Amino acid sequence: MAVEQQEVQVSEAQIAVHWREEEYYYPPAKFIGQANASDPAIRERFREQNFPECFKEYADLLTWDKYWHTTLDTSNPPFWKWFVGGRLNACYNCVDRHLATDRNKPALIWVPEPEAAATEVITYQELYWRINEFAALLRDFCELKTGDRVTFHLPMVPDLPVSMLACARLGVIHSEVFGGFSGAACGERIVDSQSRILVTMDGYYRNGELIDHKSKADEALAVAKKQGFEIDKVLVWRRQPGQYASKSPMVEGRDFFVDEVITDYRRRVVEPVSMPAEAPLFLMYTSGTTGRPKGCQHSTGGYLSYVAGTSKYYQDIHPDDTYWCFADIGWITGHSYIVYGPLALGTTSVMYEGVPTYPDPGRPWRIAERLGATTFHTAPTTIRMLRKLGPDEPAKYGYHFKHMTTVGEPIEPEVWRWYHKVVGKGEAVIVDTWWQTENGGFLGSTLPAIDPMKPGSCGPGVVGIYPVIYDEKGEVVEAGSGRAGNICIRNPWPGIFQTIWGQPERFVDTYYKKYCRNPESKDWHDWPYFANDGAVLAADGYFRIVGRVDDVVNVAGHRLGTKELESAAITVEEVAEAAAVPVVDELRGRVVEMYVALKPGYVASKEIEAKVAKGIETQIGKIARPKNVWIVADMPKTRSGKIMRRVIAGISNFTDPGDITTLANPEIVASIKEQVQTEKRARGDVPRELTAQEAEEIKAFGKNE
Numbered sequence: 001m002a003v004e005q006q007e008v009q010v011s012e013a014q015i016a017v018h019w020r021e022e023e024y025y026y027p028p029a030k031f032i033g034q035a036n037a038s039d040p041a042i043r044e045r046f047r048e049q050n051f052p053e054c055f056k057e058y059a060d061l062l063t064w065d066k067y068w069h070t071t072l073d074t075s076n077p078p079f080w081k082w083f084v085g086g087r088l089n090a091c092y093n094c095v096d097r098h099l100a101t102d103r104n105k106p107a108l109i110w111v112p113e114p115e116a117a118a119t120e121v122i123t124y125q126e127l128y129w130r131i132n133e134f135a136a137l138l139r140d141f142c143e144l145k146t147g148d149r150v151t152f153h154l155p156m157v158p159d160l161p162v163s164m165l166a167c168a169r170l171g172v173i174h175s176e177v178f179g180g181f182s183g184a185a186c187g188e189r190i191v192d193s194q195s196r197i198l199v200t201m202d203g204y205y206r207n208g209e210l211i212d213h214k215s216k217a218d219e220a221l222a223v224a225k226k227q228g229f230e231i232d233k234v235l236v237w238r239r240q241p242g243q244y245a246s247k248s249p250m251v252e253g254r255d256f257f258v259d260e261v262i263t264d265y266r267r268r269v270v271e272p273v274s275m276p277a278e279a280p281l282f283l284m285y286t287s288g289t290t291g292r293p294k295g296c297q298h299s300t301g302g303y304l305s306y307v308a309g310t311s312k313y314y315q316d317i318h319p320d321d322t323y324w325c326f327a328d329i330g331w332i333t334g335h336s337y338i339v340y341g342p343l344a345l346g347t348t349s350v351m352y353e354g355v356p357t358y359p360d361p362g363r364p365w366r367i368a369e370r371l372g373a374t375t376f377h378t379a380p381t382t383i384r385m386l387r388k389l390g391p392d393e394p395a396k397y398g399y400h401f402k403h404m405t406t407v408g409e410p411i412e413p414e415v416w417r418w419y420h421k422v423v424g425k426g427e428a429v430i431v432d433t434w435w436q437t438e439n440g441g442f443l444g445s446t447l448p449a450i451d452p453m454k455p456g457s458c459g460p461g462v463v464g465i466y467p468v469i470y471d472e473k474g475e476v477v478e479a480g481s482g483r484a485g486n487i488c489i490r491n492p493w494p495g496i497f498q499t500i501w502g503q504p505e506r507f508v509d510t511y512y513k514k515y516c517r518n519p520e521s522k523d524w525h526d527w528p529y530f531a532n533d534g535a536v537l538a539a540d541g542y543f544r545i546v547g548r549v550d551d552v553v554n555v556a557g558h559r560l561g562t563k564e565l566e567s568a569a570i571t572v573e574e575v576a577e578a579a580a581v582p583v584v585d586e587l588r589g590r591v592v593e594m595y596v597a598l599k600p601g602y603v604a605s606k607e608i609e610a611k612v613a614k615g616i617e618t619q620i621g622k623i624a625r626p627k628n629v630w631i632v633a634d635m636p637k638t639r640s641g642k643i644m645r646r647v648i649a650g651i652s653n654f655t656d657p658g659d660i661t662t663l664a665n666p667e668i669v670a671s672i673k674e675q676v677q678t679e680k681r682a683r684g685d686v687p688r689e690l691t692a693q694e695a696e697e698i699k700a701f702g703k704n705e
């Protein structure tokens with residue numbers, strides 16, 4: 001009992017965080033003059049007294065087949081329903097409705113990674129045809145119906161938005177698995193969503209190499225089969241129609257080249273299916289605290305309204321922009337702010353296939369110059385990398401951005417200032433948008449023409465979102481107190497996910513249980529949404545996001561669950577126990593280090609280290625590859641047998657591991673420290689001194705277990 005008591009004390013989220021206040025930057029007059037939202041009255045329209053009807057303004061950006069009768073239905077909390085009674089089709093809204101006036105406007109501009117290859121411009125009219133033909137194929141060749149699920153494992157090629165919108169046209173639920181994820185990860189998501197069709201690609205370019213991608217489909221199917229699930233068909237788009245870039249054999253009767261089958265569906269028009277606003281549009285899997293990934297289920301009407309509205313006011317998208325979001329469509333950012341939001345508003349959206357620094361760190365700026373891109377949207381990891389490898393590159397190119405975004409991780413004020421001054425040339429406004437896969441669209445950001453920017457802070461809640469910070473007891477942490485706590489959203493909003501696919505209890509437990517005031521209540525005020533992020537609220541009403549308060553490590557803007565990493569490590573035969581911890585990294589924000597203890601009778605070796613790293617890569621993907629694998633004699637544990645991750649996280653980060661007197665085996669700490677830190681010093685792999693905020697994060701790691 002005494003031990004448990006101690007643990008609880010460590011788990012207080014009220015950590016004092018000290019940093020200096022940053023200065024404000026103001027939006028350029030030229031930007032304000034053209035902005036979609038330049039009148040502060042917008043805040044009035046979206047203030048709490050006008051909730052939920054304020055969101056009509058977003059929904060009215062869409063074309064509805066049938067108008068809704070109830071804006072927000074709260075009868076079954078926290079399973080909120082938006083725009084009930086309304087009907088619409090997401091593909092119609094993103095494509096068909098623009099044809100009358102804009103059929104020859106580029107909808108997508110795709111830049112292949114090889115620089116000598118021609119850029120592909122796809123007009124709205126052309127996009128319409130590609131979607132219709134593929135929708136006909138999905139419906140008639142694959143026999144897919146409304147409500148069925150389809151898994152995609154596609155890289156950054158136009159076939160991905162075509163496939164998404166073809167599903168949306170039919171009311172089929174798509175589930176895109178990030179192309180960089182392993183076949184095994186894809187297989188698990190196939191089983192979880194019960195998808196009978198897998199859509200993949202033969203290969204794609206990454207860092208100058210044509211990567212064999214189809215082989216991952218074989219692995220995915222093998223993993224699914226092991227769990228007793230079989231796929232009907234694998235559709236393979238070819239990077240170059242007619243040529244096959246993979247060594248994986250095509251299985252007769254199961255695998256089909258899209259470019260061959262689709263010849264039977266040329267010029268076929270498929271009527272968009274009018275869907276209820278509440279019908280699921282897609283699933284997007286993300287990591288959580290248990291090994292099983294969470295399929296976040298997003299709705300058609302609420303989601304599309306929310307991404308259209310936030311694209312208009314926060315991305316400031318105009319129909320004549322050349323809007324470039326440099327994210328992967330395999331993540332939520334790409335779904336919302338490359339495909340659905342921008343296309344719903346009828347603008348031109350740019351897609352780039354490859355890595356930012358290929359063949360050199362001037363590449364993004366050449367693309368921007370060539371296309372006349374007006375906006376740029378990326379993650380701090382990319383900004384840090386471009387800054388490190390090509391700090392003077394942007395000045396060499398004659399592009400001009402009016403608007404830039406940073407998303408996915410906290411950005412260091414120093415990096416923000418480089419982004420502003422060098423990438424934005426002092427001409428662009430910046431929004432630091434805070435949100436999550438679960439949220440559909442932005443939660444925290446400045447209004448670009450109205451609010452001043454503050455490096456490192458996302459700003460206030462976006463319009464119609466009323467955030468609050470609670471401490472562990474549910475008391476409000478006041479603005480300007482300097483204390484961090486758990487950021488929550490007090491109200492529902494149209495973009496919030498509907499549930500975790502197949503795991504409704506987990507949905508309630510993870511996001512609503514912690515601060516629910518009364519589980520019987522049907523009043524939304526009693527159901528704050530717990531974001532699982534720590535944050536601090538400054539006196540000016542700006543939030544600074546500190547990072548995850550659960551066991552998720554944010555590596556280069558990608559969420560990795562420690563449990564997922566650990567179960568992958570344990571698949572290695574010699575491994576008895578594994579613990580994953582975050583290490584602060586100059587470029588990628590955080591990287592993962594893996595600690596493992598071996599089963600009796602095995603001796604530590606470089607081979608086992610390599611097997612663990614490889615195991616994680618195969619189970620999850622290259623992005624999850626740990627920076628180091630440490631084979632230790634034993635893990636530091638509490639007397640109840642729990643691994644104390646904060647202790648080893650402290651060792652890896654060269655910070656104070658905190659109180660160890662309550663451990664069952666405190667003596668192990670010194671020997672692990674000696675082993676790991678000596679080796680890290682020898683490798684020149686000592687992290688820079690952590691900021692107070694980072695040190696607190698490391699100290700709190702694993703506290704919720």
Ligand code: WTA
Nearest residue numbers: 407408409410432433434435436437545548
């Ligand atoms: C983090 C990405 C600081 C946060 C859209 C969140 C951020 C997780 C920011 C979600 C930001 C996202 N500043 N941290 N602007 N945006 N995060 O689901 O910890 O891939 O919980 O969604 O990234 O990551 P996800």
